[in-house]
Amino acid sequence: MLDLFADEQPWQEPLAPGAVVLRRFALAHVDALLRGIADVVSQSPLRHMVTPGGYTMSVAMTNCGRLGWTTDQNGYLYAPQDPETQRPWPEMPQAFVRLCHAASTAAGYPDFRPDACLINRYAPGAKLSLHQDKDEPDLRAPIVSVSLGLPAIFQFGGLKRNAPLQRLMLEHGDIVVWGGESRLFYHGIAPLKPGYHPVTGECRYNLTFRQASKGE
Ligand code: SIN
Numbered sequence: 001m002l003d004l005f006a007d008e009q010p011w012q013e014p015l016a017p018g019a020v021v022l023r024r025f026a027l028a029h030v031d032a033l034l035r036g037i038a039d040v041v042s043q044s045p046l047r048h049m050v051t052p053g054g055y056t057m058s059v060a061m062t063n064c065g066r067l068g069w070t071t072d073q074n075g076y077l078y079a080p081q082d083p084e085t086q087r088p089w090p091e092m093p094q095a096f097v098r099l100c101h102a103a104s105t106a107a108g109y110p111d112f113r114p115d116a117c118l119i120n121r122y123a124p125g126a127k128l129s130l131h132q133d134k135d136e137p138d139l140r141a142p143i144v145s146v147s148l149g150l151p152a153i154f155q156f157g158g159l160k161r162n163a164p165l166q167r168l169m170l171e172h173g174d175i176v177v178w179g180g181e182s183r184l185f186y187h188g189i190a191p192l193k194p195g196y197h198p199v200t201g202e203c204r205y206n207l208t209f210r211q212a213s214k215g216e
């Protein structure tokens with residue numbers, strides 16, 4: 001595919017202690033990432049998960065890697081099998097592994113070894129309310145979050161839900177990495193504005209890499 005964006009040079013913007021935005025860092029990897037998404041989705045389809053409270057999430061999700069983030073009546077969990085297909089989640093594509101390693105290294109977390117990658121697809125109006133990523137047993141590992149397609153407003157707060165929020169636009173190819181002091185900071189995505197992106201069409205994808213098992 002002709003990539004109109006691939007020649008933009010990446011740059012970094014500090015976000016909070018332990019957190020940085022790697023602007024356009026994923027641009028050179030976009031074609032391989034999209035092939036990876038298509039491959040994963042063909043094995044474990046995107047679906048709208050239902051929260052333990054009975055709310056159907058507006059973001060469509062699937063996973064790849066040894067563990068996948070999912071919901072059941074009791075709460076949120078990481079599971080080795082896709083509850084829809086009753087099979088293991090698809091393997092993490094090599095392009096995902098390579099990009100995540102390059103990004104975590106650039107952000108100061110060279111030892112990060114993700115075993116879970118959540119794939120989020122946002123259609124217009126889809127949002128992710130303010131939350132903490134706290135279902136992982138080892139909080140020494142950071143979060144690496146890759147944005148593709150339509151831009152979205154990312155809200156990044158603090159350790160308490162009512163802390164002041166930074167609002168930043170995440171665009172095609174941007175990566176946010178947060179760990180250390182900001183590992184448990186509240187964050188969310190405002191409702192996606194309708195639009196058309198030449199690479200993804202009328203949606204935004206997000207890949208969130210995590211270490212979901214206990215480290216040594
Ligand atoms: C998340 O918080 O899990 C996803 C954030 C995003 O879509 O950028």
Ligand code: FE2
Nearest residue numbers: 131132133187
């Ligand atoms: Fe999150």
